Amino acid sequence: xxxxxxxxxxxxxxxxxxxxxxxxxxxxxxxxxxxxxxxxxxxxxxxxxxxxxxxxxxxxxxxxxxxxxxxxxxxxxxxxxxxxxxxxxxxxxxxxxxxxxxxxxxxxxxxxxxxxxx
Numbered sequence: 001x002x003x004x005x006x007x008x009x010x011x012x013x014x015x016x017x018x019x020x021x022x023x024x025x026x027x028x029x030x031x032x033x034x035x036x037x038x039x040x041x042x043x044x045x046x047x048x049x050x051x052x053x054x055x056x057x058x059x060x061x062x063x064x065x066x067x068x069x070x071x072x073x074x075x076x077x078x079x080x081x082x083x084x085x086x087x088x089x090x091x092x093x094x095x096x097x098x099x100x101x102x103x104x105x106x107x108x109x110x111x112x113x114x115x116x117x118x
Contacts, residue, residue, distance in 0.1 A: 037077035043101040044073055044081065045088055050102055 048069045057064040
């Protein structure tokens with residue numbers, strides 16, 4: 001079981017429900033009342049790298065491995081990511097903005113705080 005604080009993220013990774021030959025690399029839309037990832041695979045991997053590096057997600061009594069975090073996020077948000085480590089390497093090797101998704105999240109959070117403090 002993968003947990004963040006007292007919240008359980010993954011009670012059993014089930015890769016069969018969404019493992020058809022369909023390409024889930026494009027943003028998904030709301031279906032069946034489930035949480036779905038609407039960002040790109042790269043954005044999800046960027047988030048997973050940051051969560052893993054910070055060591056804030058536990059798997060039992062140890063820090064979760066990168067692949068365990070990716071599987072939990074993939075399962076939670078119903079997105080299939082193949083060749084995780086190849087895509088992670090490509091993402092880390094890119095020469096453009098280093099963390100475009102995390103920068104976008106930070107900016108959004110700062111805007112919320114700014115509006116709140118007005």
